[in-house]
Amino acid sequence: MTRAGRALVALTVAFALAGCGGGDDAGHADTALAADADTAPAEDVGPTALLPDATPEDGVVALMDPTRAGGLFAGPVPAAELWRDGHADVAAWPNPDGNDYVAGLLAMVRARDDGFPLTAGIFFPLSGAIDAGALPDVATSVTAASPVLLLAVDADAPDFGDLLPLTADFHADAGPFGAPNLLTLLPLQGRPLTANTRYAAVVRRRLGDTRGAWLGRGAVLADLLAGRPVAGLDAAARADYDDALRAVVMAGVPADDIAAITVFRTGDPAAELDAFVADARARALVPTPGPLTLAEAHDDFCVFTADLAFTTYQHGAPPYAGDFTAGGAWQRDADGAPEPFGQEPSRLVVTIPRGAAPAAGFPPMVFIRTGAGGDRPLVDRGVRDANGQVITPATGPGLELARAGWAGIMVDGPHGGPRNVSRGDEQFLMFNITNPWAMRDNVRESALELALMADVVAALRLDASACEGSGADVGFDMGHLAVMGHSMGGWLAPMVLAAEPRFRAAVLSGAGGSWIANVVYKQRPVPPKPFAEAVLGYDDREVHPHDPALTLLQWAVEAADPAVYAARANAHPGHVLMEQGIVDTYILPPIANTTSLSLGLDLAGDELDTRDDPRLAGMRPLGELLGLAGRAAIPLPASGNATGAGGEALTRIIVQHPEDGVEDGHEVIFQTAAPKREYRCFLAAFAAGDTPTVPAGDASAPCP
Incomplete structure (x- = not known):
């Protein structure tokens, strides 16, 4: 840290500690954040006793026992003192009527041994009502004027020194699974906290009560500020609070302006996928396909098929129908090692362009079958008519890939094809909301198998001589491995990118994340919100994003939320093209934005989610949030808008397209020409060794 920087931090702290007067507005002007705080270690700041003479102050206070x-x-929840014996102690979470679903979620939360969540609510119970109108919007939450703050405590955290975006809400009656007068802070969905990092959440006294008076100060907070002993905190938890208070003061908050604080360490929900992928490779469980045989030939491409089988880690009998006891969870053995369970049959579908392969082989696109619709969407998911029937056979993405010079590769994932033993609707079998253990691990098992497809493709050789014009020994160019996913596949793709760095490009469609956002906003194929309200026994109240019960769901199944994998995916970034339909009622903007923001995509071309449409009412458009992720709106054509860790130019964008008037906007990548041209051009340039360009203009024009 520079001498000038140390002087600035010292000056900031001096002003903060000087603000030690009474509880009225006098002497409490906003303090700007220290400009060099991101380079200063928290322990540089002052003694533990930030206010040696601190005493309780009258008024509405935050409960902090x-x-x-x-x-x-x-x-507050979460809090350092609630981490006991390697787990979160949530045994006393309110569940007054013994709701079975909530009890099941609590069991899942207690089973997590990695730390507190990255994407769930942070709760402050208060002794009375506050001025809810003074709570910040998401843009204000990252400014020094915000009366509630969320920030990293650890000086080596990548977001240390930043105020993190959040939404805030207050409920005098937070429902049966909360508490009276509950203030909730929710990290902006799509901006998850960093794994294995301590965070502090703070409520400032200036937030005020319903009369406009400053909030009071409770006895426990007074003791923390004065450096006095506090019952219920062991040495480690007390050190966490002391570090958190110093970090908050360093951020420019006067010590006398603190009404409440909590500190907690996040877990790493993405780590287990890495461990299970590594275990599968160590046990040599990568599947070996049988002989590939020609299934059909078309003007632009040929289709080959083979059988293979995946060893699964999900325990129990698919489809894991029922409640929390119906199986479907990953398990570990007595030594803590991942424990395989059995094998399930699958099919391999490979599409290749007609003609000779390049010397390095065809660039391979692993197309995620799950969510794309139908039995062979790689081949068959073309434009559909108003009755849902494909107009022209064999016009799926395999055709577009062939026209760009790419091979397509697809397998049946969990509950797909021959693995769908109940013949039920695959989307409901995957999102098994009645059995969250299975729902979580349906997703993770899918991502694991797709990560292993990199190994399958690397070893794959194809005698394509039966496809006229093709060679007898066709391989695949692993230097240009890519993944493509739609809907559920778009949910899975960031997890695959995180688990397997050999994927260097991705095409996403209908993609989104956040279990909270899905429950609240999703409309099709069926809206989950009424189901959630029924399961929770909400006869006269609505589920909302800050609901304690939704935090339990998010916490329990967070390991299957793509946003928590983004940091890993972005650590070895490639090119990303995300196509979004407006209006996509399956993945409305609050759901889609979580993927755009977490992957750090710019919005290229026309902003369509700002239009006046009742289906978008009350939803914040992506353009208003981009700055909170360090991104921006940019024009088309777009190329090289981001920079990789090695200084390489990367194309990482989202493009919005209007629905076609026949199908929901969710399906624009199949129904309309513009996104098809965009991903053809994107992939063709990538395969040629160029930085991909996503073009503007006539959808029927050739690539530039």
Whole structure:
């Protein structure tokens, strides 16, 4: 840290510590954030006793009893003192009527041994009502004016020194699974916290009560500020709070302006996928396909098929129908090692362009079958008519890939094709909301198998001589491996990118994330919100994003949320093209934005989610959020808008397209010409060794 930087931090802290007067507005002007705070270690700042003479102050106070003698919500949640014996102690989470679903979610939360969640709510119970109108919007939440703050405590965290975007809400009656007068802070969905990092959430006294008076200060907070002992905090938890208070003061918050604080360490929900992928490779469980044989030939491409089988880690009998006891979860053995369970049959479908392969082989696109619709969407998912029937056979993505010089490769994932033993609707079998253990691990098992497809493709050789004009020994160019996913496949693709760095490009469509956002906003194929309200027993209340029950769901199945994998995916970034239909009622903007933001995509071309459409009412468009992820709106054509870790130019964008008037906007990548041209051109340039360009203009024009 520079001498000038140290002086600035010292000056900031001096002003913060000087603000030690009474609880009125006098002497409490906003303090700007220290410009060099991101380079300063928290331990550089002052003694533990930030306010040596701190005493309780009258007014509405935040409850902060670390002993939790009055129940779980006798203090903030999450909190350092709630991490006990390697797990979150949520045994006292309110469940007054013994709701079985909530009890099941709590069991899943207690089973997590990695840390607190990256994407769930942070709760502050208060002694009375506050001025909810003073709570910040998401843009204000990252400014020094915000009365509630979320920031990293650890100086080596990538987001140390930043105020993190959040949404805030207050409910005098937070429902049966919360507490009275509950203030909730929710990290902006799509901006997850960093794994294995300590964070502090803070409520400032200036937030005010319903009369406009500053909030008071409770006895426990007074003792923390004064450096006095606090019952219920062991040495480690107390050190966490002391570090958090110093970080908050360093951020420019006067110590006398703190009404409440909690500190907690996040887990790493993405780590287990890495461990299971590594285990599958160590056990030599990568599947070996049988002989590929010609299934059909078309003007531009040929289709080859083979059988193979995946060893699965999900325990129990598919489709895991029923409640939390119906199986479907990954398990570990007595030594803590991932435990395989059995084998399931699958099919391999390969499409190749007609003609000779390049010397390095055809660039391979692993096309995710799940979510794309139909039995062979790689081949068959072409434009559909108003009755849902494909107009022209064999006009699926395999055709577009062939026209760009690419091979397509697809396998049946969990609950797909021969693995769908119940013959039920695959989308509901995958999103098995009645059995969240299976829902979580349907997703992770799919991502694991798709990551292993990199090994399958690397070893794959094809005698394509039966396809006229093709060679007898065709291989695949692993230097240009890509993945493509639609809908559920778009959900899976970021997880695949995180688990397998050999994927260097991705095409996403109908993609989104966040279990919270899905429950609240999703409309098709069926809206889950009424189901959630029924399961929770909400006869006269609505589920909302800050609902404690939704935080339990997010916490329990967070390991199957693509946003928590983005940091890994972005650590070895490639090119990303995401196509979004407007209006996509399967993946409305609050759901889609989580993927755009977490992957750090710019919005290229026309912004369509700003239009006046009742289906978009009350939804914040992506353009208003891009700055919170360090991204921007840019024009088309677009190329090289991002920079990789090695300084390489990367194309990483999202493009919005209007629906075609026949099918929902969710299907634009299949129904309309413009996104097809965009991904053809994107892939052709990538395969040629160029930085991909996503073009503008006539959808029927050749690539530039």
